[in-house]
Amino acid sequence: MATLPILTDEQASPEAAAVFADIRAMRKTDFVNNFWRVAANDPALLKATWERLKEVMKVREGGLDSLTKEMIYVAVSVANGCTYCIHSHTAAARAKGMTDQMYADLLAVVGMAHQTNGLVTAMQVPVDEVFKV
Amino acid sequence: MATLPILTDEQASPEAAAVFADIRAMRKTDFVNNFWRVAANDPALLKATWERLKEVMKVREGGLDSLTKEMIYVAVSVANGCTYCIHSHTAAARAKGMTDQMYADLLAVVGMAHQTNGLVTAMQVPVDEVFKV
Amino acid sequence: MATLPILTDEQASPEAAAVFADIRAMRKTDFVNNFWRVAANDPALLKATWERLKEVMKVREGGLDSLTKEMIYVAVSVANGCTYCIHSHTAAARAKGMTDQMYADLLAVVGMAHQTNGLVTAMQVPVDEVFKV
Amino acid sequence: MATLPILTDEQASPEAAAVFADIRAMRKTDFVNNFWRVAANDPALLKATWERLKEVMKVREGGLDSLTKEMIYVAVSVANGCTYCIHSHTAAARAKGMTDQMYADLLAVVGMAHQTNGLVTAMQVPVDEVFKV
Amino acid sequence: MATLPILTDEQASPEAAAVFADIRAMRKTDFVNNFWRVAANDPALLKATWERLKEVMKVREGGLDSLTKEMIYVAVSVANGCTYCIHSHTAAARAKGMTDQMYADLLAVVGMAHQTNGLVTAMQVPVDEVFKV
Amino acid sequence: MATLPILTDEQASPEAAAVFADIRAMRKTDFVNNFWRVAANDPALLKATWERLKEVMKVREGGLDSLTKEMIYVAVSVANGCTYCIHSHTAAARAKGMTDQMYADLLAVVGMAHQTNGLVTAMQVPVDEVFKV
Numbered sequence: 001m002a003t004l005p006i007l008t009d010e011q012a013s014p015e016a017a018a019v020f021a022d023i024r025a026m027r028k029t030d031f032v033n034n035f036w037r038v039a040a041n042d043p044a045l046l047k048a049t050w051e052r053l054k055e056v057m058k059v060r061e062g063g064l065d066s067l068t069k070e071m072i073y074v075a076v077s078v079a080n081g082c083t084y085c086i087h088s089h090t091a092a093a094r095a096k097g098m099t100d101q102m103y104a105d106l107l108a109v110v111g112m113a114h115q116t117n118g119l120v121t122a123m124q125v126p127v128d129e130v131f132k133v
Numbered sequence: 134m135a136t137l138p139i140l141t142d143e144q145a146s147p148e149a150a151a152v153f154a155d156i157r158a159m160r161k162t163d164f165v166n167n168f169w170r171v172a173a174n175d176p177a178l179l180k181a182t183w184e185r186l187k188e189v190m191k192v193r194e195g196g197l198d199s200l201t202k203e204m205i206y207v208a209v210s211v212a213n214g215c216t217y218c219i220h221s222h223t224a225a226a227r228a229k230g231m232t233d234q235m236y237a238d239l240l241a242v243v244g245m246a247h248q249t250n251g252l253v254t255a256m257q258v259p260v261d262e263v264f265k266v
Numbered sequence: 267m268a269t270l271p272i273l274t275d276e277q278a279s280p281e282a283a284a285v286f287a288d289i290r291a292m293r294k295t296d297f298v299n300n301f302w303r304v305a306a307n308d309p310a311l312l313k314a315t316w317e318r319l320k321e322v323m324k325v326r327e328g329g330l331d332s333l334t335k336e337m338i339y340v341a342v343s344v345a346n347g348c349t350y351c352i353h354s355h356t357a358a359a360r361a362k363g364m365t366d367q368m369y370a371d372l373l374a375v376v377g378m379a380h381q382t383n384g385l386v387t388a389m390q391v392p393v394d395e396v397f398k399v
Numbered sequence: 400m401a402t403l404p405i406l407t408d409e410q411a412s413p414e415a416a417a418v419f420a421d422i423r424a425m426r427k428t429d430f431v432n433n434f435w436r437v438a439a440n441d442p443a444l445l446k447a448t449w450e451r452l453k454e455v456m457k458v459r460e461g462g463l464d465s466l467t468k469e470m471i472y473v474a475v476s477v478a479n480g481c482t483y484c485i486h487s488h489t490a491a492a493r494a495k496g497m498t499d500q501m502y503a504d505l506l507a508v509v510g511m512a513h514q515t516n517g518l519v520t521a522m523q524v525p526v527d528e529v530f531k532v
Numbered sequence: 533m534a535t536l537p538i539l540t541d542e543q544a545s546p547e548a549a550a551v552f553a554d555i556r557a558m559r560k561t562d563f564v565n566n567f568w569r570v571a572a573n574d575p576a577l578l579k580a581t582w583e584r585l586k587e588v589m590k591v592r593e594g595g596l597d598s599l600t601k602e603m604i605y606v607a608v609s610v611a612n613g614c615t616y617c618i619h620s621h622t623a624a625a626r627a628k629g630m631t632d633q634m635y636a637d638l639l640a641v642v643g644m645a646h647q648t649n650g651l652v653t654a655m656q657v658p659v660d661e662v663f664k665v
Numbered sequence: 666m667a668t669l670p671i672l673t674d675e676q677a678s679p680e681a682a683a684v685f686a687d688i689r690a691m692r693k694t695d696f697v698n699n700f701w702r703v704a705a706n707d708p709a710l711l712k713a714t715w716e717r718l719k720e721v722m723k724v725r726e727g728g729l730d731s732l733t734k735e736m737i738y739v740a741v742s743v744a745n746g747c748t749y750c751i752h753s754h755t756a757a758a759r760a761k762g763m764t765d766q767m768y769a770d771l772l773a774v775v776g777m778a779h780q781t782n783g784l785v786t787a788m789q790v791p792v793d794e795v796f797k798v
Contacts, residue, residue: 570790588776594767600733611741614786615792616790617785642741645741658666
């Protein structure tokens with residue numbers, strides 16, 4: 001029910017196939033998920049998105065670890081209501097070590113943030129001077 | 134420009150004042166930010182929200198640390214477009230040790246997540262079987 | 267800071283002026299708020315929007331009363347993050363009789379709904395069979 | 400397809416089972432819907448959410464009635480795009496007496512609010528002085 | 533799984549049937565899609581929505597062409613996460629001549645816009661003076 | 666009131682300054698707007714975003730023209746409620762030739778799309794078989 005075909009390895013163009021190969025190599029698995037297979041209908045979009053994702057998820061000295069990044073990804077996906085993204089990034093977070101307690105904490109914060117976001121917006125609370133840089 | 138008055142300590146009811154006192158004690162500061170001062174117009178809402186927030190932000194054995202929770206809070210607030218919440222939780226994350234590199238990582242993930250959320254939704258990518266629990 | 271001029275009575279076209287006159291007659295006030303003055307840059311949009319709003323807010327036998335409609339309007343505007351709409355419809359709800367207790371209830375429900383919306387979306391809860399018509 | 404198991408009565412922990420029992424007693428039905436069964440994976444979240452919901456939906460002297468609260472809940476859920484929440488709260492509103500005419504009014508207001516929210520945001524209409532408290 | 537019945541031609545009221553007839557005449561097809569069949573439960577809503585849609589999609593001298601309007605409709609529907617709307621308006625855009633290259637461009641812009649929307653909101657960038665009318 | 670400093674040319678790092686120079690060259694103006702000046706706090710983010718934006722906005726044989734892309738950008742920004750983005754892309758669309766009539770059409774479609782998005786979501790209309798690829 002995607003708006004574009006979910007391309008098999010055989011249907012992918014050489015440029016798309018090269019990205020699939022890189023995904024497999026980076027992730028050490030033969031599995032290529034549907035997002036990439038649909039994006040492959042526009043090999044340039046596929047390549048640009050994958051290259052940027054690799055760069056963004058790369059762990060830097062003094063920066064965030066992989067698991068924290070995945071949990072932030074889940075949080076954004078929930079607020080944007082992206083079903084596919086919630087499933088894929090929750091699965092990725094688990095694969096990177098998210099325990100049941102960590103996931104419970106993530107859910108609790110996500111729920112709380114939605115609640116206070118709603119209340120603050122409803123009451124139109126002005127930003128305190130002290131929060132302005 | 135809030136829809137309700139921003140109550141001073143003097144204007145707060147005894148029940149609201151008790152919550153202000155707990156906020157000050159917990160945070161070890163005399164400062165009480167506008168969200169609580171506006172919520173104080175309904176002392177029951179103020180108390181319930183503060184009590185729940187304390188519980189949610191409490192660090193548990195094997196769970197997420199305070200800084201990670203604040204960054205998740207920021208991520209949700211951005212996706213929900215809550216200006217006040219973005220400012221207050223970004224400030225809180227910095228106060229809890231978020232470095233420039235960590236914030237750069239947070240921003241990069243938030244931007245990337247918005248992008249792929251948009252693309253996935255536009256293309257209506259179906260959830261892979263493997264992501265289903 | 268609108269993207270179009272806020273038209274004064276003098277700047278409004280005859281078709282727009284006629285809508286302003288109807289707004290004044292219906293609301294029994296000389297005041298015409300900014301939304302209509304900006305929409306007046308496209309008199310056809312102004313007229314269609316005003317005519318539809320009148321129809322939607324009209325009270326029908328067995329239907330919802332004006333105040334309930336305004337509170338629903340506020341709730342949608344909060345979730346959509348529309349600052350102008352939150353202010354104008356909260357003011358309208360008050361003008362139609364929303365008491366402090368009613369507003370406190372509205373805020374509490376709005377906050378709660380945002381929270382459970384967030385949790386349900388995060389956990390991707392499937393719809394119970396019993397809820398399907 | 401939830402991200403966590405939908406717990407049966409047998410799988411629920413004693414603390415979660417106690418909440419299920421309270422839900423059944425309050426609602427005078429044996430049915431416990433999926434939201435609670437998924438939330439039950441974190442009994443503390445389940446309990447806090449249920450206790451707060453009970454408090455928020457409780458009818459207060461001079462406050463909103465149950466049906467109005469359910470319709471506001473539906474309105475927020477629509478704007479947030481929460482499919483489960485739309486189904487469950489629309490069903491709840493009907494159970495509490497929402498007639499076809501009331502639902503037609505709710506839909507009309509929800510549609511209108513989305514439209515003017517979109518127009519106001521697109522045109523960035525500044526808040527009238529008179530709407531500021 | 534709609535919240536209201538999907539009315540067949542036989543179930544539609546005379547007023548709703550008249551709108552169905554107009555839809556068929558305007559679109560030169562016998563097919564009437566589900567949106568109208570569900571909206572038909574409130575013939576007044578059905579009629580008002582259809583009449584306004586016809587007006588909005590009408591091509592005006594010096595205005596936007598039909599295809600551009602459909603692509604803008606898709607873009608809004610994606611950002612609002614409306615699955616039905618994404619499918620129906622993407623199909624409509626294709627029927628009006630959207631080529632694979634045009635759709636690839638639409639997707640790329642939609643993805644980019646979501647990303648910079650997210651970054652700008654996260655960083656709370658103030659509007660440049662030069663952008664204010 | 667951004668969460669990061671708005672860097673002047675003097676404060677920008679050499680890598681950021683190089684991007685500023687490319688923006689000036691591409692746009693044939695000395696003006697560099699605040700988005701880039703705030704993003705410049707992370708030169709890698711600045712460069713990646715600018716390079717991708719250039720690529721996305723580049724006109725391709727058989728693809729969308731610049732003005733259509735800007736209007737789609739405005740439409741997404743409205744639905745996401747990004748004030749800065751609405752102002753900057755509306756200004757950009759005007760600079761690329763958007764006439765008053767075109768803008769009126771854009772606004773009318775944006776308003777209509779929000780309305781039907783809201784109605785469809787509220788009624789949970791199932792996707793017609795014919796719309797599935």
